[in-house]
Amino acid sequence: MSVLIGRDTRLAIQGITGREGTFHGTAMLEYGTAVVAGSTPGKGGQRALDGRVPVFDTVADAVRETGANTSCIFVPAAGAPDAVMEAVDAGIATIFCITEGIPALDMIPVVEAVRAAGSRLIGPNCPGATSPGKAKVGIIPGSIHREGRVGVVSRSGTLTYEAVQAMSDAGIGQSTCVGIGGDPIIGTTFVDMLQLFADDPETDAIVLIGEIGGAAEEQAAAWVAEHLRDRPMAAFIAGRTAPEGKRMGHAGAIISGGSGTAGSKVAALEAAGIRVASSPTELPAILRGAGLRG
Amino acid sequence: MKIQEADAKSLLVAQGLPVPAWEVARTPQEARAAAERIFATGADSVVIKALVLVGGRGKAGGVKLAADADHAERTADLILGMDIKGITVRKVLVAAAADIIKEYYLAAVLDRDARRILLMGSSEGGVEIEHVAATNPDAIVTLRAHPYLGLLEHQARSFAFRMGLSEHWREAAAIAKGLVATMRAHDADLVEINPLGIVRERGQGGETTDRLVCLDAKITLDDSALGRHPGHEALRDLDEDDPTDRQARQADISFIKLDGTIGCMVNGAGLAMTTMDLVKRAGGEPANFLDIGGGARADKVATAMRLILSDSKVSAILVNIFGGITRGDEVARGLIEARRVQSRDVPMVVRIVGTNAEDAGRLLQEANFETAGSLDEAADKAVAASRGGAT
Numbered sequence: 197m198s199v200l201i202g203r204d205t206r207l208a209i210q211g212i213t214g215r216e217g218t219f220h221g222t223a224m225l226e227y228g229t230a231v232v233a234g235s236t237p238g239k240g241g242q243r244a245l246d247g248r249v250p251v252f253d254t255v256a257d258a259v260r261e262t263g264a265n266t267s268c269i270f271v272p273a274a275g276a277p278d279a280v281m282e283a284v285d286a287g288i289a290t291i292f293c294i295t296e297g298i299p300a301l302d303m304i305p306v307v308e309a310v311r312a313a314g315s316r317l318i319g320p321n322c323p324g325a326t327s328p329g330k331a332k333v334g335i336i337p338g339s340i341h342r343e344g345r346v347g348v349v350s351r352s353g354t355l356t357y358e359a360v361q362a363m364s365d366a367g368i369g370q371s372t373c374v375g376i377g378g379d380p381i382i383g384t385t386f387v388d389m390l391q392l393f394a395d396d397p398e399t400d401a402i403v404l405i406g407e408i409g410g411a412a413e414e415q416a417a418a419w420v421a422e423h424l425r426d427r428p429m430a431a432f433i434a435g436r437t438a439p440e441g442k443r444m445g446h447a448g449a450i451i452s453g454g455s456g457t458a459g460s461k462v463a464a465l466e467a468a469g470i471r472v473a474s475s476p477t478e479l480p481a482i483l484r485g486a487g488l489r490g
Numbered sequence: 491m492k493i494q495e496a497d498a499k500s501l502l503v504a505q506g507l508p509v510p511a512w513e514v515a516r517t518p519q520e521a522r523a524a525a526e527r528i529f530a531t532g533a534d535s536v537v538i539k540a541l542v543l544v545g546g547r548g549k550a551g552g553v554k555l556a557a558d559a560d561h562a563e564r565t566a567d568l569i570l571g572m573d574i575k576g577i578t579v580r581k582v583l584v585a586a587a588a589d590i591i592k593e594y595y596l597a598a599v600l601d602r603d604a605r606r607i608l609l610m611g612s613s614e615g616g617v618e619i620e621h622v623a624a625t626n627p628d629a630i631v632t633l634r635a636h637p638y639l640g641l642l643e644h645q646a647r648s649f650a651f652r653m654g655l656s657e658h659w660r661e662a663a664a665i666a667k668g669l670v671a672t673m674r675a676h677d678a679d680l681v682e683i684n685p686l687g688i689v690r691e692r693g694q695g696g697e698t699t700d701r702l703v704c705l706d707a708k709i710t711l712d713d714s715a716l717g718r719h720p721g722h723e724a725l726r727d728l729d730e731d732d733p734t735d736r737q738a739r740q741a742d743i744s745f746i747k748l749d750g751t752i753g754c755m756v757n758g759a760g761l762a763m764t765t766m767d768l769v770k771r772a773g774g775e776p777a778n779f780l781d782i783g784g785g786a787r788a789d790k791v792a793t794a795m796r797l798i799l800s801d802s803k804v805s806a807i808l809v810n811i812f813g814g815i816t817r818g819d820e821v822a823r824g825l826i827e828a829r830r831v832q833s834r835d836v837p838m839v840v841r842i843v844g845t846n847a848e849d850a851g852r853l854l855q856e857a858n859f860e861t862a863g864s865l866d867e868a869a870d871k872a873v874a875a876s877r878g879g880a881t
Contacts, residue, residue, distance in 0.1 A: 298714060301677055304605055337814045352760025353759075353814070381602065405760070446759045449760075475865065
């Protein structure tokens, strides 16, 4: 088993005929993901990804014809909130929104509607997820992974690749690796992911990669202290040198009014018994020190 | 994007919020003329405030009262040109000094955890809300707006009463609704009034009326929404816009100048922050945050290099690329081209892994670049290079 995605994932790509949809869609297929459909309004009936995937006008058509249960959104920011709603209305259970640059206030009603419908949204502004050896959804390079039993959850993209590569190089494989997104308003939080990993019999240990801004890491630490003391964990927090009041690339990565600092997050995680690496390369040793075997 | 107090007040006025009249002056003479007009309306004194996009203006001496037009001119002369947290004051706001009975704090912000707009208020106005949160958290009143409908009438009313504004509840509820409306109309991350004040106004016959008004305004706009608000670009303060900020924006590069000596070029925001942190851990100081974004091509790399080198303090450059969508060989070509045309020779340490990293390594080796395998090694080498040591 893995979380979010696995062998039973049947993926529809929203925006499959665009440049990003085509490039990453091809990489997902080659990784072995069951990409069963794509949608682009007006291009229903065509085939995408070298003729390997049928294109539908709507997500509802894709679900009806192919049984898609997961979607991955590469639609530009102006149309992305609507794309999430289209997936929700078509009954998609797990929705990954890769799109960056969606105005934060647009996501407030969308996240609420996703929740009310009982679906799950990951992102926006996220790299997606990989369950090594089973499926990959999004833009994480498949080559960095190794099959294994460590769950990875992160707010970042390339920083996650760095950490995962360090783990794979050290012989530590992953059960599922997910980027939850760098925006202030996102569908799935650290705590949501920790709950999924906690319930997954194939996840023995967890790596949490956070960054400055907000209080999601502090909440994750509090949740771990209460519910997850027995699982080996390691963490990394980016932005120890970030100045106050400046948005560090990600819309959500900002220290304001003295809150959201790396120091506060590191202190909260360590108080919960989670060791925080000072470089991603230290993560494998910390995991082993915390009791991970292998 | 932060906007100046005067522009923030204009946005509030457009939503029907009560804001006492103000003028903006760029010279002592303009300030004098503005003060004369305000005194003509019956004001006893005027307040002159530095217009800069940093907090703590009052403490820095950037907010002063003046009792007559001469005094206003001298005061403006003092404030204009003043340095507040590294920013030169180029304009001031002039308004009638209010007779303040009591000050409150009121703000609409994004609540990330609840995924709602959060209304936050306190009867301890005029001080930073962080200070109140630390010393007297019970004085802070909060309320979350409806995710679909915004702030409802009954929510605004109950908020006014909880703020202790029973005598002014209609005004307070209207202002609370106005803040959330301003936030939604302009895609703001923050709309803050500090202080919101009960002010005493005297009529012609000497009778007094107490009114609730917005005495200050701070608004931060969501950068992701600038595209759908064509008017917002005009609110960008070009006085405080560094030329490098402008170049970075035009090239779609995320760039923040810092005080150190080691320039950083990275793909991805989280990795860019991590690279800065590792420079610091290795004993150096990062000169900047720079994220060239996903899929960056050679020309973008050259622009990024120019941005880094425009800072004369930079004595070494660390390039860290984890290729996913970004192709390592493209970045390597961009670096080689950038170094060929750059005006200043600064030691550079390059680490490229991921997509097409082997091609990149060969290109860099042929061009005699210093390379590194791991991120830790790259940071150590860059710090050594910045000190003029062998790498």
